[in-house]
Amino acid sequence: MMQGNRLVSGSRVAIVGGGIAGAGLAASLLFNGRARGLTLDVRVYSGGTSERTAPPVVLTPECRSRLAALGCRIPTEWRSHELRGVEVIAEGRREVLATAAGGLWVVDGWPHGEGGLAQVRDVLATAASAQGARFVERHVERVERQAPAPDAPASVRGAGPLVVRAQGSGERYHAVALAAGAGPLMGDAFFKGFRPAPTVAAVQARLRHASPRLELAPLARLWIAPLPTVDGLFLLPAAGSVYALAFGPAVTPADLCQALMMAARDGLVEEGFELAALETTRLPYGPGRTLVAPGQVVVGPAAFGHPLQVGLSETLASCSRAAVALLDGGMEAAVLERRYVREGLGELMEDAAAGARAVTWLRRAGKRAPEAFVAARGRRTSGAVFGGGVLGMSTPTPMALLGAARWAGLREMFGSWLRTTMEPVPTVVPELEPDLYYVVDDDPDAREALTALLESTGAKVVAFADELALFCAVARRPPTAILLDVVLHWVDGLRLAEGLKQHPLTRNTRVVVMSGLNRPHVRQRALDAGAEAFLPKPVDPERLLRILTGRVPDAPVAEAAAPSSESVHDVGSDRYAS
Incomplete structure (x- = not known):
């Protein structure tokens, strides 16, 4: 054949x-x-x-x-x-x-x-x-x-x-x-x-x-x-x-x-x-x-x-x-x-290399990156007879964008030497809402118990079965504190806690990590991520309220959350434990 x-x-x-x-x-x-x-x-x-x-x-x-x-x-x-x-x-x-x-x-x-x-x-x-x-x-x-x-x-x-x-x-x-x-x-x-x-x-x-x-x-x-x-x-x-x-x-x-x-x-x-x-x-x-x-x-x-x-x-x-x-x-x-x-893909492969390199320079360009796209649209480049532009448009071509992004990146790098380095902060940062607590746990019984416990103190509580919904809510209504389970559906709870504490929108929000995995390395990872406290499950309600509010209600709250014989580990006890 x-x-x-x-x-x-x-x-x-x-x-x-x-x-x-x-x-x-x-x-x-x-x-x-x-x-x-x-x-x-x-x-x-x-x-x-x-x-x-x-x-x-x-x-x-x-x-x-x-x-x-x-x-x-x-x-x-x-x-x-x-x-x-x-x-x-x-x-x-x-x-x-x-x-x-x-x-x-x-x-x-x-x-x-x-x-x-x-x-x-x-x-x-x-x-x-x-x-x-x-x-x-x-x-x-x-x-x-x-x-x-x-x-x-x-x-x-x-x-x-x-x-x-x-x-x-x-x-x-x-x-x-x-x-x-x-x-x-x-x-x-x-x-x-x-x-x-x-x-x-x-x-x-x-x-x-x-x-x-x-x-x-x-x-x-x-x-x-x-x-x-x-x-x-x-x-x-x-x-x-x-x-x-x-x-x-x-x-x-x-x-x-x-x-x-x-x-x-x-x-x-x-x-x-x-x-x-x-x-x-x-x-x-x-x-x-x-x-x-x-x-x-x-x-x-x-x-x-x-x-x-x-x-x-x-x-x-x-x-x-x-x-x-x-x-x-x-x-x-x-x-x-x-x-x-060489003959069939030559120009397309050159475009691919230029497009990948342009991404690196666009990051370096910072706030000048949008201007680089506009500047690149007006540039003429040789070649790319069959190749298209970026973002689905005929222009700018990857080659033109690489040149404009490189120039914008260099200008931004030189400019950064002449000004004080400052972390970019959102133009509008919503204020923390007092007495608002978010509970993130995929266990419905745990969510219900923690909600009842916190509401017994007069607080407002929003419970989430899915951690992704937390991001939608926290952008508009930052809470006083977030109670976060370690084992979640989409995202590792410890990685999520670290991200919340590093971001300008939520770095001042208190984060308490909860887990049935009461292991020293899990506890240490939670504290290293910026959590205020690590609480083993089942959560001791008195300890939780003491951490969040500094007080414990007079009436017992046994139905709200099952007490634990294990100690609750907060910042004071964990960070300085031998």
């Missing part, structure tokens, strides 16, 4: 990954093969984990053109929500980058249907299936290069030199493509020396409004460096929710929650939202180094990309160029490297 180094009619091609890149490559291979009079056997291994947050997707004009060229029918309802621009924010400075009317479409059906990414994938998969692609719900473990035995049947000898191992089965192919996204990849299990795109940690979430009415702003937002551990926060209005994405080398779910608390404070998201989904993910952060082997290519975010890349144009472009390269001479590594990487 081979003619020299080229695929011919009957050649078998496997694609590992059934997302946008996998379905796009299948459609492109079959479309280009048919244009050359070839009939290919294309199978897509689409097994694997799916993202719970069901991200939306932004379709640029180029995205829509590429989808149409692959035979995708774009539903008319996809243009029901259009973005008028992207607002860039940094240290109180804001700049709006306007887009042309009809330029950016936000596609999304969540929570009543699929997220936009899944919707576009389904349209692409339908187009690929109509041309003959077959989707297999199996997870691939490795790809082996294994020549058939000389005495093997003719059907085996002609099936190809590459064996795809998937859940105990093995099938032979002439070519294999990896389209598994930017998450955990196969490494050398794909081919020896495979070096994919570097990645950066990210956390994504869905914000759903408590009321049935949600006013969707026509602006997406990018907040540069809202926290030391967060390089950027995207807020993308979707059909009935807001999609949030925070990225940075060490970003955690607690960091995203902290950033959303600040966004609620500054009016970037509506009051009364709830976080309906949250999970960690990975984003591409530059170009890969070794992306081809004889008969094997890598496409999509596994090959290149950067966090400011909004839309699917670059992913779809890599699919079309990989298809052409495989058809032209994909069985020879040198030909594949030249046709696919």
Whole structure:
């Protein structure tokens, strides 16, 4: 089934990954093969984990053109929500980058249907299936290069030199493509020396409004460096929710929650939202180094990309160029490297490198970062004939943004030497509300008992079953104290306590940590995080009230919280204990 180094009619091609890149490559291979009079056997291994947050997707004009060229029918309802621009924010400075009317479409059906990414994938998969692609719900473990035995049947000898191992089965192919996204990849299990795109940690979430009415702003937002551990926060209005994405080398779910608390404070998201989904993910952060082997290519975010890349144009472009390269001479590594990487992806990979470096300089630029985007829109750069701009717009290009961000970063660094270093403080910090207590515990009995105990003193108490709701409330009504369980659903309670005590909005709020894990190392971690006290469960009510109010009620409160024979450890007893 081979003619020299080229695929011919009957050649078998496997694609590992059934997302946008996998379905796009299948459609492109079959479309280009048919244009050359070839009939290919294309199978897509689409097994694997799916993202719970069901991200939306932004379709640029180029995205829509590429989808149409692959035979995708774009539903008319996809243009029901259009973005008028992207607002860039940094240290109180804001700049709006306007887009042309009809330029950016936000596609999304969540929570009543699929997220936009899944919707576009389904349209692409339908187009690929109509041309003959077959989707297999199996997870691939490795790809082996294994020549058939000389005495093997003719059907085996002609099936190809590459064996795809998937859940105990093995099938032979002439070519294999990896389209598994930017998450955990196969490494050398794909081919020896495979070096994919570097990645950066990210956390994504869905914000759903408590009321049935949600006013969707026509602006997406990018907040540069809202926290030391967060390089950027995207807020993308979707059909009935807001999609949030925070990225940075060490970003955690607690960091995203902290950033959303600040966004609620500054009016970037509506009051009364709830976080309906949250999970960690990975984003591409530059170009890969070794992306081809004889008969094997890598496409999509596994090959290149950067966090400011909004839309699917670059992913779809890599699919079309990989298809052409495989058809032209994909069985020879040198030909594949030249046709696919150097000639096909050269400009896109340069853009990926520039976009990743621009993120670093935007953080250094501080309050000048929004101005850098505006300045970059007016700059002309050579190259990038096929590459797009950042944030889903045609301009600025990643190269132009890198130059403007570097200049803004240098100016900010020089300026910082001439002024006193001061920690940025929010323009408006709500005052602590006296006698208001927040209780965060996933145990309903514990929440009810602690609420009854505190209300018996005349205090106002708000109890939360989910710690994420705490961030929504504390941004508007900082309490006198927060009673925080260690074991929570989304975020480690000790990490949450540390974040609360470090942030200007909540650093003066008293935090008391509670846990059934009465271990010295847990207690010490709580105190190191800034907690005023560590209380083992079940909580001793008299000790708790003494810590919070400095007094104990005359009447017994045995029904409010079960007393403990173990001592309560507060700051005075723990910090100086031997």
